[in-house]
Amino acid sequence: MKAEGDGKKYVNHYRHSFCMACGGANPAGLHLKFLRQPDGSVAASVFCAKELSGYDGLLHGGAAAFMLDSAMTNCLFSAGIAALTGKLSVRYRTPVKTGRAAGLKAWIEFEHPPLYVLKSELRQDGKLKVSAEARFIKRDAAVNSVQ
Template sequence: MQTQNGNNLKPVMAASSHAGCLLCGSKNPLSMHLHFAADDQQIVHASFQAHDMLQGYQGIVHGGVICALLDAAMTHCLFSQAIEAVTGEMNVKFVLPVPCRALLGLRAWVEKACNPLYVLKAELSGDGRLLASAEAKFMRTVS
């Protein structure tokens, strides 16, 4: 698998503690079953087909779902580096409405690492446009 820039992607395995996760959990029947992969620059990528069951306002993905998608991308960015951490703070910018039936792209990367604290950024895009972004602080839980 490759990104649009030709970077090779390696699948990211979620921590076993995430088997029940609503977004990526293999043992959660309601899971969105997101799959993430990391490129050569340790940027994590995923795609997701939005649907009407995720709407808040008519035809627009609920803001809480958008936050959860961005958070999951950043969490998996840390998983790709064998780091388990929890979100301590997250700031989200909603740039454009996210259509319910859009094919969405997620990417996340570590902006700053000072173990046990990490600052990450993530972006949600669709149809070549930035739809939402986030910056978050994570605290490592397992050494």
């Protein structure tokens, strides 16, 4: 965790600085800042810019998926775990509108290192719009398995 000028403790991004969702070094990225919550989950606010549209006025489904994947990855980072996504399942409930903010939340549902199962949600105007579940493998275990 690192403290910023506002005094809040944001999740560190390990070797993730150029991530298109949360990396601070990526000029084209979203620069999402996740805060660890008292229950161990993480949360962030995101502005759904029109540049992330699929259909006019609606967030592209792939953009929603990468935001939710980033939320889950940052939840693991907040627990000191660097891991890679192995499987991602996304449920699109209702369209997400562009030109508005949305909230992201993620939490660890199950862990049996080096495997982790996480869930995440994207809410807009207080309503659940998109949810996801993913399986992650600890980064070192994943890298070693392909060598």
